[in-house]
Amino acid sequence: MARAEEYEDRRRELLEAVFRITAERGLDEVSIRTVAAEAGVSVAKVQYYFRTKDELLLAGFEHVMQLLETRQQRLDYSGPMRQVLRDCLLVWLPIDAERIASTRVFLAFAVRALHSPQLAEIEVKLEEEVVSSLAALIARGQELGQIRAGVDPEQQAQLLLAVLDGLTLQMLLNPEVMTVRRGTAAVDAYLDALCSS
Amino acid sequence: MARAEEYEDRRRELLEAVFRITAERGLDEVSIRTVAAEAGVSVAKVQYYFRTKDELLLAGFEHVMQLLETRQQRLDYSGPMRQVLRDCLLVWLPIDAERIASTRVFLAFAVRALHSPQLAEIEVKLEEEVVSSLAALIARGQELGQIRAGVDPEQQAQLLLAVLDGLTLQMLLNPEVMTVRRGTAAVDAYLDALCSS
């Protein structure tokens, strides 16, 4: 069905425009018109693919989520658990231009989700997925004797995600203080504590 | 000078309206008109005290910051360092209605600061203050032998703040998963690691 594929491609192009605007100028610069201009299309085309702005934003959030998930799935899962876990965590840290953009967009949507049940639903769903996949990695590491046995995988995964969110916020807000080096060092320290006896 | 005091009072009333709207409906629901309506005054009155919307938002951010600082200064600094540090950290965690509101507002402004140099400036300034005061507490705890000597106070303070930010975000976004109990437990665990040899 080349029809359906093309349809999805057009939608994705528009969602990428949403992504770029959000990353560069913030979520409240996203309007039907700015998205149309960014994508180089007419207002009506945006409306054709997304009936309302809410629908556009919903899809925009899901687009970022999917991007982050994809990045997580593309990792090399063959090495030692500590390495795998580290790579997995680094997906969320703003350590290069690509990740700076995606974490900015994520944060913008997450904060808006505080007042939008629909966005919150998406956020919660993704978080559950990430937590459970991290927990699975931790549990697997425990089986292999590479990770301390005493901790609850699920709870530890949640905590890791929280630490990650915090580091992300600090790195974005104050990159001169919370540098890439310090951020990754913090993650490594956390992993040290998790892996050592 | 009762004149100047009244002037500041009026300004504060408007800033509290900004605070309430931001906490309940989000920062992008803040407009001159919604603030005027929330405060029960005319649009022109808001304009009289804040020439532009930017000025209003700037002052609004400073207002939250001041609120948080005040709350931190009102603490009881006489007990053991661990207790003091804990209270200090809990100022930032959304563990009751008051703190939920202030952390929501803080996050909203912080994310907007990603695209506003003026807001970012305020954020960075506050963060430096908080970090240095936390670092002072840690250093004092080290002198008293209540906190492990091996760590760098400044760096540890930054990390603590990051963890706090992350926990805050999680608790606000997903309160059913990251409960008050778990959030405070995470802080306590962190303090345990900091205090034990």
Add this chain to the structure above:
DNA sequence: ACTCGTACCATACAGTCGTACTGTACAGGT
């Protein structure tokens, strides 16, 4: 050949936005 759905475009509408302008009530100084 005709029709129909898809994929758009240009434009219009009502509402809201930040901001500016004009007017006024009133307290205090001279």
Add this chain to the structure above:
DNA sequence: ACCTGTACAGTACGACTGTATGGTACGAGT
């Protein structure tokens, strides 16, 4: 008594917002 500055109120302006509408080009089906 007169003037001036403060502290507002009411309203208007242009820009921008999300959304709706009407029109059109075109490939596919019958």
